[in-house]
Amino acid sequence: MSSNEFYDRLARLFDVMTDWQARLAQEMPFLQGTLDRYGARTVLDTACGTGWHAISLAQEGYTAAGCDASPRMIEQARANADKARVKVRFGVADFGRLDKFSGTFDALLCLGNSLPHLLSQGALVEALGQMRGKLGRGGVLILHNLNYDMRMEKKPRFFSANGNDKALVWRFADYGPKFITFHTALFERNTERTGQDPVSWSVQVNSTLQRPLLQKDLRQALARSGFENLQHFGGLDGSPFSEEDSGDLVIVARAQ
16 A cells, blocks of 8 residues: 555554653654754654654744644644644645745754655655755754665564554564565454453554665765765664664755
């Protein structure tokens, strides 16, 4: 299925599968430190999911906006912002429609391994070009993807299941010669019980394609799209990057 439909189906459980309190506690110091180092005060979070990075930045005084190709993710992001009582502009837009947000930003984020859903190098260059167009000269771009240089060597298939006693999400992958088929199994506990009937669960399995982005793919696309001064990290905790050991690849780049 398309990545849009895939994430529409995942949206209702996205906040269940993610321990946002722990994740933001780990990631926000690096994100804020990077933004502050470059004097960034206005931020667009592309592929924002349910919006928690943009919401957390708004809580810290940044002017934050967020977009996602999934309408249901954006519905949840708006609800989360209302609950947090912060003002964040959220809109439905994929990487090719960033012009829906007027003006330019000091910084753009693209987190959560979103770029691999672009299935060609041309689509990647086009998306990064759109991002460059929304940044002023010297603006900062923070990309967060899996470390596919390591992943394509080890080809891990199964990942941990995350959730609670009512719902959980199990992620796994199949590796082809060109693409990865990424799956989510969405388990939800049935709430209606009669008598001594045992608890039952329903499951929905969804699948979509990803293109494994190697370092060379990203470096070439960033250079073609007008970015320079690339810095590599092993995660959003700011750890050093190791091609052999890091689970993630974070790239910080400047707009030419």
